[in-house]
Amino acid sequence: MTAIARLLLLLVIFQSSAFAFEEIHLQLDSLETTFFNTKNIVLSLEPQQSSQPGLSLQISNIHSPYIKQNFDASFDCVDLIYTVERINCGQGVLKIVYAEQEQIEIDFTFWINILDKSGQLTLATTLKNGNVIADFQLDADSNWQADIDASGLELAFISTVLELFKEYSIIDGKASLKAHMGGSEDKFENISLDANFTQLGIEGESVLDSVDIHTQMDMKMVDDNWSFITTLSLLAGEMYIQPGLNIMGEEPGFYIEVPAESIDFRLAGNWRPDMNMIELQDLYYSHPAVMQLQGSVRLALAEEISYSDLTLHAVIEDLGSSYPTYVQPILMQTNFSDLELSGAIDLSLDYEGTELNQIELFVDDLFLEDVESRFGLYGLNSHLALHSESEAVQSTLRWDGMSFYRLDFGPGNILFESMGKDVSVLEWRDVSILDGGLIIEEFALRNLASSDFELELGGTLTPISMEALTQALGWTIFPGKLSGEISGLKYTKNNLSLEGDIAFKLFGGQLNIQELQVDNLFSAYSVLTTDIKIDELDLEQLTDVFTFGKIEGSLNGRMDKLRLENWQPSYFEMEFSTPEKDDKPHRISQKALENLNELGGGLSGTLSQGFLRFLPAYSYGRLGLGCRLSRGVCELSGVEDDGDSFSILTKGGMFPPWVEVKGAGRSIKWNDLIDGLNQIIEGEVAIE
Amino acid sequence: MQALKKYPVITSLLLLTACVTINVYFPAAAAESAADKIIEEVYGEDASLNENTDSSTIDDQSAISQPDAGIFVSFLQSIIPAAHAQQPDINISSPGISKLKSLMKQHHQKLDPYYDNGAIGMESNGLITVRDSKVIPLKERNIVKKLVADENRDRSQLYKEIATANGHPEWEKDIRKTFARRWIANAPGGWWFKDASGKWQIK
Numbered sequence: 001m002t003a004i005a006r007l008l009l010l011l012v013i014f015q016s017s018a019f020a021f022e023e024i025h026l027q028l029d030s031l032e033t034t035f036f037n038t039k040n041i042v043l044s045l046e047p048q049q050s051s052q053p054g055l056s057l058q059i060s061n062i063h064s065p066y067i068k069q070n071f072d073a074s075f076d077c078v079d080l081i082y083t084v085e086r087i088n089c090g091q092g093v094l095k096i097v098y099a100e101q102e103q104i105e106i107d108f109t110f111w112i113n114i115l116d117k118s119g120q121l122t123l124a125t126t127l128k129n130g131n132v133i134a135d136f137q138l139d140a141d142s143n144w145q146a147d148i149d150a151s152g153l154e155l156a157f158i159s160t161v162l163e164l165f166k167e168y169s170i171i172d173g174k175a176s177l178k179a180h181m182g183g184s185e186d187k188f189e190n191i192s193l194d195a196n197f198t199q200l201g202i203e204g205e206s207v208l209d210s211v212d213i214h215t216q217m218d219m220k221m222v223d224d225n226w227s228f229i230t231t232l233s234l235l236a237g238e239m240y241i242q243p244g245l246n247i248m249g250e251e252p253g254f255y256i257e258v259p260a261e262s263i264d265f266r267l268a269g270n271w272r273p274d275m276n277m278i279e280l281q282d283l284y285y286s287h288p289a290v291m292q293l294q295g296s297v298r299l300a301l302a303e304e305i306s307y308s309d310l311t312l313h314a315v316i317e318d319l320g321s322s323y324p325t326y327v328q329p330i331l332m333q334t335n336f337s338d339l340e341l342s343g344a345i346d347l348s349l350d351y352e353g354t355e356l357n358q359i360e361l362f363v364d365d366l367f368l369e370d371v372e373s374r375f376g377l378y379g380l381n382s383h384l385a386l387h388s389e390s391e392a393v394q395s396t397l398r399w400d401g402m403s404f405y406r407l408d409f410g411p412g413n414i415l416f417e418s419m420g421k422d423v424s425v426l427e428w429r430d431v432s433i434l435d436g437g438l439i440i441e442e443f444a445l446r447n448l449a450s451s452d453f454e455l456e457l458g459g460t461l462t463p464i465s466m467e468a469l470t471q472a473l474g475w476t477i478f479p480g481k482l483s484g485e486i487s488g489l490k491y492t493k494n495n496l497s498l499e500g501d502i503a504f505k506l507f508g509g510q511l512n513i514q515e516l517q518v519d520n521l522f523s524a525y526s527v528l529t530t531d532i533k534i535d536e537l538d539l540e541q542l543t544d545v546f547t548f549g550k551i552e553g554s555l556n557g558r559m560d561k562l563r564l565e566n567w568q569p570s571y572f573e574m575e576f577s578t579p580e581k582d583d584k585p586h587r588i589s590q591k592a593l594e595n596l597n598e599l600g601g602g603l604s605g606t607l608s609q610g611f612l613r614f615l616p617a618y619s620y621g622r623l624g625l626g627c628r629l630s631r632g633v634c635e636l637s638g639v640e641d642d643g644d645s646f647s648i649l650t651k652g653g654m655f656p657p658w659v660e661v662k663g664a665g666r667s668i669k670w671n672d673l674i675d676g677l678n679q680i681i682e683g684e685v686a687i688e
Numbered sequence: 689m690q691a692l693k694k695y696p697v698i699t700s701l702l703l704l705t706a707c708v709t710i711n712v713y714f715p716a717a718a719a720e721s722a723a724d725k726i727i728e729e730v731y732g733e734d735a736s737l738n739e740n741t742d743s744s745t746i747d748d749q750s751a752i753s754q755p756d757a758g759i760f761v762s763f764l765q766s767i768i769p770a771a772h773a774q775q776p777d778i779n780i781s782s783p784g785i786s787k788l789k790s791l792m793k794q795h796h797q798k799l800d801p802y803y804d805n806g807a808i809g810m811e812s813n814g815l816i817t818v819r820d821s822k823v824i825p826l827k828e829r830n831i832v833k834k835l836v837a838d839e840n841r842d843r844s845q846l847y848k849e850i851a852t853a854n855g856h857p858e859w860e861k862d863i864r865k866t867f868a869r870r871w872i873a874n875a876p877g878g879w880w881f882k883d884a885s886g887k888w889q890i891k
Contacts, residue, residue: 328834525842568787632781
């Protein structure tokens with residue numbers, strides 16, 4: 001029952017022998033209700049010009065939490081009829097003065113049956129260009145109902161008067177609505193609303209701009225619980241919605257431009273006030289051609305809303321359309337925030353309480369490419385299933401191709417089985433890499449569908465052409481073949497690490513990669529650190545494929561603390577030299593010798609400019625070169641060091657002529673060294 | 689021990705020498721100069737238009753007060769290796785730093801109009817943030833958010849990389865502080881920044 005209706009009923013107390021009084025004045029010092037409080041109320045009952053008694057009510061300085069500023073109200077009925085049974089006001093005006101010059105006038109009529117306490121109040125007003133008609137009825141059994149019919153309400157004006165939202169302001173838009181409420185005594189029992197909002201503009205954390213909305217709501221009280229169904233259709237406009245989710249320390253916002261077809265939203269369920277809980281039995285969201293969601297959830301309305309028993313079925317028909325709207329904002333802090341996508345997804349989630357019970361994902365023809373061309377995945381089709389039950393469930397994953405920077409990987413497929421949280425890989429197909437391949441011998445996936453997802457891999461690399469590999473990595477083109485073993489390669493949280501070794505066979509020798517770690521693998525900025533060890537590299541095989549010139553002998557060495565930033569070396573400590581015991585002949589061609597001299601320009605050789613230069617090859621004792629790269633400068637060392645200079649080639653070998661090469665300079669810029677190597681490999685350095 | 693007792697002055701000096709710890713102080717002036725160089729490259733024309741030569745850096749080393757202790761100090765200076773006295777350079781030429789600079793330069797070209805209209809501002813921790821989203825058209829809000837996230841990720845990585853490239857990972861905080869000041873000092877007028885008390889100010 002409204003406060004006004006209650007006041008009207010108070011009049012009943014004074015009704016008997018009313019005509020015996022010429023005037024009645026009643027003054028209340030203060031009145032406090034749920035909806036408002038005030039300190040001065042004056043009620044007068046006195047004859048009007050028509051000799052009929054008039055009723056007036058003056059209330060000053062009313063404060064209501066629903067209205068932005070305090071206001072005064074006056075209530076005047078100029079056409080009042082009293083009978084023993086009934087009070088009837090045929091014409092009245094309620095004036096609300098809420099600012100010095102601003103007032104709202106509301107015409108009203110009412111009647112009250114004094115005997116059975118039934119009554120009716122009708123209000124009509126014009127607010128700016130909008131109209132509102134309201135009708136309140138109370139029957140003899142204390143059942144009441146209220147109907148409101150409003151059209152063309154200017155919401156910006158309403159928001160200057162009513163305290164609708166504290167953190168939001170309505171800046172534009174019109175509303176037309178029909179609302180019906182019913183109840184008994186002071187309880188609501190049903191509420192229905194049909195409203196249209198046009199050109200709605202709201203500012204705050206979330207923003208609506210020129211949005212048209214049609215919404216319908218029906219709520220019914222059943223056994224002290226509210227059962228409700230609400231539909232909302234977005235018909236036009238654009239919006240930026242920040243729903244208050246916290247993902248990786250950021251609150252994502254979703255920009256939605258309403259398409260020609262409406263975006264539809266439906267909620268149906270029960271609100272249980274006694275348990276402070278909402279059970280959403282039907283949660284439906286449809287963004288045509290972009291995404292459809294359907295599900296149910298139980299929400300606990302504490303200070304922070306928590307959910308349980310969530311079921312969700314999401315259908316994304318076109319990832320290309322849905323990614324920028326719904327996926328990209330969530331991935332903003334990750335390295336997957338700028339992708340080109342196509343394909344479709346069908347996802348089902350089922351939570352029991354707050355524990356994930358079941359997840360099922362179908363991926364259809366997914367194409368994914370990083371805008372910066374760092375990685376890509378092509379033609380992915382998958383059915384992934386995880387159940388918390390003890391029953392084993394199989395999943396498949398297959399793809400047509402992958403790329404990582406300029407490294408291309410061929411098609412692959414994996415069949416795996418999950419039982420509870422344990423996932424085991426049943427079958428897989430070996431993956432081709434450039435012109436070779438990886439024969440997978442170990443494959444494990446852990447913590448699927450969680451941020452702790454881990455992939456572990458081990459296998460054998462079948463020969464890959466170094467030319468293709470170095471070209472793909474943008475390095476100096478390096479001929480030869482590469483093959484080897486990989487063990488304990490693990491990927492988790494965008495980092496790649498190696499628990500075992502990667503052992504390659506290269507130019508007759510063995511190359512071991514240890515302590516490999518790549519941080520930020522899928523980012524614009526990756527850092528690789530590792531130690532590399534080389535044993536028994538056959539220099540003849542190596543130099544055969546270069547234009548460097550032939551060298552015979554073996555080479556051992558290591559490159560410790562190698563650090564690649566953006567795939568370019570920034571630090572390493574390298575030492576290569578002929579093994580102490582080497583059975584191979586130690587011969588170096590004239591061309592190779594000249595190149596050693598030319599390399600970097602900081603070295604000087606002792607090769608005679610006389611007759612020796614006409615001999616095709618020379619003997620040497622040991623060959624060695626070291627480089628400590630730091631700050632873009634390579635600090636050089638050789639196989640022997642006498643303090644003043646270092647030897648790259650020492651005298652020795654079985655047959656004369658013998659040669660030695662000493663380094664005169666101790667340092668060379670790394671870029672100059674690489675440029676020199678490139679020129680030699682490309683044959684730009686002429687050997688006379 | 690008897691001999692040591694006989695020569696207390698020598699003993700004291702020996703003990704003093706033995707207790708000397710060599711500290712490589714953060715080279716604040718060099719770091720500031722390095723920061724300016726990077727920032728000028730990232731800001732491009734914006735920085736060259738900025739005539740503000742604000743240089744309020746306090747050199748950590750020169751700020752250390754040295755009492756006039758005459759011969760004693762001279763003696764100490766002679767036995768402490770020159771590494772302390774030298775102001776080391778800051779290396780900003782590693783491949784990683786070059787890559788990060790190039791990425792930040794790309795971001796900056798896109799961020800520039802949002803600095804100008806006050807949508808984004810400079811934090812006092814060397815990062816940037818969305819200051820006033822109202823001036824960003826709805827359609828561009830996520831684009832700006834992403835640019836800010838990318839820029840901050842690269843800035844944090846840059847501070848770390850400079851410290852690592854100079855062999856002092858522990859300098860990261862000082863480098864960040866230096867950059868925080870220099871981003872603001874090199875910024876053109878009209879851009880927003882947070883002062884030490886956390887209040888937004890317009891430059």
